[in-house]
Amino acid sequence: MEKFDTFNSKVIPVDLDNVDTDMIIPAQHLKSVSKEGFGEHLFSNLRQMYPDFILNRPEYSTGQILLSKSNFGCGSSREHAAWAIQQYGIKAVVCSSFGDIFFNNSAKNGLLLITLPEETINKWLALSLADSTLTMNINLEHQTISFAGETFSFNYDEFRKHCLLKGLDDLDYLLSQTADISAYESTRSI
Template identity: 45%
Template sequence: MDKFEKLTGVAAPLDMINVDTDMIIPKQFLKTIKRSGLGVSLFDEMRYDDDRNEKPDFVLNKPAYRNAEILVAGDNFGCGSSREHAPWAIKDFGIRCVIAPSFADIFYNNCFKNGILPIALPPEQVDLLMRDADKGENARMTVDLENQSITTSDGEVLTFEVDAFRKHCLLNGLDDIGLTMEKAPAIETYEVTLAQARPWV
């Protein structure tokens, strides 16, 4: 998993509440078990018409936000079903941080497991960031995980809370497998000891 330390990039404003996982990645794209290739289908029904032409009014189709790495969204982001394809699609599009007043629990947890930093902030602070993101591609935000801060394009600094263990995992690029591999020497020692004590096993 890629490390997340400090990110400076374009923030896209998605001023909608209750964006569920079916809106993030519709059910017809859940057949794959690959984490790559889903970015093109992120927010599929909002991004494309029935003929697969882009809808020019959707934020991620606008030239200023095509390379957005931060998403500023409304309350209860990621609600609905527990599909892990939702953070996969977000990450594959290139977004590494989602900021909202609140998140659905399963989606929130899945973000950390896939190298995405979800940040919950009070509504008035999200509104401030939404207005900053509305400025377009010249308004770049910086998200600093080590210092737990967000700096707007105007230099205003907001702080956020994050669980210490999840912070450690993101800073070091550790998913569940990576965490297990950190214990590889201890596991190997145990296996050798077990083989000597119980050779018949």
């Protein structure tokens, strides 16, 4: 997994609540047996249906931070959604809340999800939609996010932060607990 560094980027504002994983990566693109090749299909149905959808607008489409509203990533458990976002070139998603499964899937792939108050999200969405050149700065180590002259600190799970900063993976961590798992299994009947 790639280490996560502090970075500056333009923003892709997706002004919607409840962006579901069917929108992020429609089912017809889920047939691959590898983890590659999903980025080009990010939001493909919405891009086809709505010519003015944000990813169709060149002034926004190169952003590396996606900004959206509440319950982002709800619906289907497909990890392909996190893969598609990352493979498109997006490093962080900033919203007022996330779907649970998507939240876990993202963490496991080093996609940074940041939760901010709804009020801030709405203000930043409006600013970003009004000016595509504005850039956002994210510093994971200090847990700060800055945009349009404002800086906020954000909460981030210590374990996740540790993994992201070091590029570590959950599986290594789980396998280091093999003795505990065996001990647990010896107490079970089912």
